[in-house]
Amino acid sequence: MSTKASADALPTRRASRPAGRRGQPVKPTARQQGAATPWLFLAPYLLLFGGFVVLPAVLGVWISLHSWDYTLPLKPFVGLENYVSLFRPDSTVSGPFWGSMRATGIFTLFSVPLLLTIPLAVALLMSRKFPGRNFLRAIYFAPYVLGVAVVAVLWRYLLDNNIGLVNHYLGLLGLPDDTAWTTSTPAAWVALVGVTVWWTLGFNAVIYLAALQDIPIELYEAARVDGANAWQQFVHVTIPGLKPILSFITIITLLASANMFGQSYLMTQGGPGRETRTAIYQIAETGLRNFQMGSAAAMSYVLTLFLMAVSAFVFWIFREKKESTAKEARS
């Protein structure tokens, strides 16, 4: 990091040269400007970051230590009680909360692998040259531009087990046509994961596509000269070439899946029972419908800790593998 910082200072000194033309000595001010300039450039973002990320996060900790209902004049300090009751089985919040954490876990577990592999397959197809390629690329990306409300309402009606088209066509194909896609598990999970994959695969596919185009064509040529077939080229050229982007995609997909809310809110209403009620759903219900902001804030921080742990784990996995390949690539 230290070597990088000195390298970054170089352009700043260059940029300060025009100031010297106005008759000011170049060297003494350069250092002062160099110190303030990055902060000035960062200021607009830092203001937003501080105001909308850091401050709410700190305020959230403060709220989580209170019995906080913003409509009531008294917001008594309760210490860690909001956290303790999350771990006390006989409290009203712990059952639904851990149920919702489980739901989030199930959803993440099934959606992330699909959202990592299917978009890669799509990207590999789309990186080939064939007529109508741009049109197909647009088609695959199209669902992503729809809002969650549109997607969820659309699929809720399509998947309705009594009046929906999906079961109707399954019946025509001679398959079981009485699956309750939105009111029974595990079918509801299949529906939620399926809809989410359909909806967001375009985004990951675009990132993969960009990364694929960054892999030097010479590597493929060299591999072919060495007699590698298509599969071997994929394993030994494409996959290593994608590795830097893979950790990024994994993390954002993981976080997006763990934050799933709209799909279950609109398609299943958290049903059957509370089974598909995700953590964010439960937090929103607690904090914004029941106005128990203290408890909701505590839930948010427990969820945050989980997500930080999972993210750290993912980083660790990718770092282990990256070190060897990165060195090779650099040399």
Next chain:
Amino acid sequence: MTKPRMSVRRRFAAATALGTAAILAVTGCSGGTPETAGEAFTGEYTGPEVELSFWNGFTGGDGPFMESMVEQFNTEHDNITVVSNTMQWVDFYQRLPAAVTAGEGPDVGVMHLDQLATNAARSVIVPLDDLAEELELTADDFTPEVWDAGVYNDARYGIPLDVHSLAMYYNTEHFAAAGITEPPVDAASFQEALDKLTAAGYETPFWMPTRWPSHLIDLSLLWQNGGEPFGEEEATFGSEAGITGLEWQRGIVEDGYSPSDVAIDSQYVAFKNGETSITWDGIWQINDLTQSGLPYGMAPVPTIGESEAVWANSHNFFLARQASADQNKTDAAKVFIAWMSEQSAEWAGSGMIPARQSVRDAGALDGLPQEPIAEQIDAMRFLPPIPGIGTVVSDTLEIAVADGVLGSTPPSDALTEAEGRATQLMEDNAASFGG
């Protein structure tokens, strides 16, 4: 669609409201002390010109009626201009406390009866006793249940505009084909009607929803069986009366009169498409069904239990707490409420039943589809005025009823478990609202 129907249309709007509420919650987290609605009401407003913001949730077929009444009020009152702000009810109940706490609340608004106590306890709304006195509104002109439920801690917070209940809608073509001449009124005739419809080829004549308004059906059956869903401090919907009701609902599915797993809203869509013959839904759907051109009739919900009873709710005018009191605005708002209450006959066109006996007696409902339902007004039952009751219901009873109708949990287990949780939540609420 004037009730907070837990349909998708409302839900996705709610998702955006959550964000708004969150921001407002952060910016406006300083609470205030409750205040009354100013000095005694004089009945007229003679002050300078004022503009009143009027919040309501009439987004369905009732919206145009409210809008035309507001326009009429504005033309009749030179110095008062009422500006409506209409939003989905789900948004409404999240935005209102946030807006009032931030000092940006409306001057006047309409909310549901079962939300009055909650918002009174949060001091989002202020007492209106002087207005009720000045208007000479008394319990005599209203059903006692509607009138009494507007009182919290000995103060009146709402002036009822209408009542609206569940009703039975039926497809008249199906009924004619099945040879049913009179709408069923009790368990036996309802059963007979279902059998006749099945025999006439309508295989699933009565789709039993798992979600909205299934818990309202359950509440109606519970009251019919002589039960009460809530006591003062505890939930009692897991009583024998409630369990019998939910078992009957599940029985409709098990006996094949309804398909299983009826997902949200699909029973209503199926009814509109003529796929099912009977559905129980709110009277606020009248205009929607009439517009759809479906040949339908409506009748009171049959008495499946021992005595006549049906779930109902009521729209009530309220005054919101203001950051800085403006006596002129308060007086003007009271004039508005008084005028609307007197003109509630026109409101009947929206499908609602005017709350005032005198308005109904003057023939406001003559020839309207909800006329037969209004005759049942004394059998209408309302949730009690307990702060926080709305979210208790949605967090416990709704889920238990859904599980019971789905058949994933036996009705008695589902209700008993939810009842325990509801009681716990009510205790928590009582503690945070200071009893």
